[in-house]
Amino acid sequence: GENVEQHPSTLSVQEGDSAVIKCTYSDSASNYFPWYKQELGKRPQLIIDIRSNVGEKKDQRIAVTLNKTAKHFSLHITETQPEDSAVYFCAADNMLTFGGGTRLMVKP
């Protein structure tokens, strides 16, 4: 089955800096890579996703890049704000094999 690894497990940045979270996956047949943000005590919320027919997708301060050859994809958050502080999960495919999560802390 699919295996997704996510790094780093914790990330602390200063407000206004950029944050990058990386994931690798094992199943070359995977075609869909969503990113979820989960605030403490809340549900996972989809923030951006990418399908294998594109290499990059951007939505305001958030972007995702995908390298199918290397089987890795990354989340980029620019101009971070304190409200970006949360746990971020990457996942592969609809059955949502999740990565282990990254706790992002944005210091004001």
Add this chain to the structure above:
Amino acid sequence: DTEVTQTPKHLVMGMTNKKSLKCEQHMGHRAMYWYKQKAKKPPELMFVYSYEKLSINESVPSRFSPECPNSSLLNLHLHALQPEDSALYLCASSQDQPAPTDTQYFGPGTRLTVL
């Protein structure tokens, strides 16, 4: 309506109790899911229903019994649980039968504590 709702928000039960978790969506989605999430861990898939039929059971113990009475509702019946079953139980739905590129939308979860 673009939400998945879950009740109750919190549930405390003893090991001999029988209780049920409920999930509802009115987005016309035909695939529904149960996940279990322990603290500081990612959600783990438990069950998948496609067109009201159980299509995936990820080797979940029989003390968890899912039910899909109709296309909008998903229940999880609990019986003889163990303290290690304490977790956040998340429901999700997606548009069609589980397809690799269908987005899943999560409910707020039920925080379960087993004493």
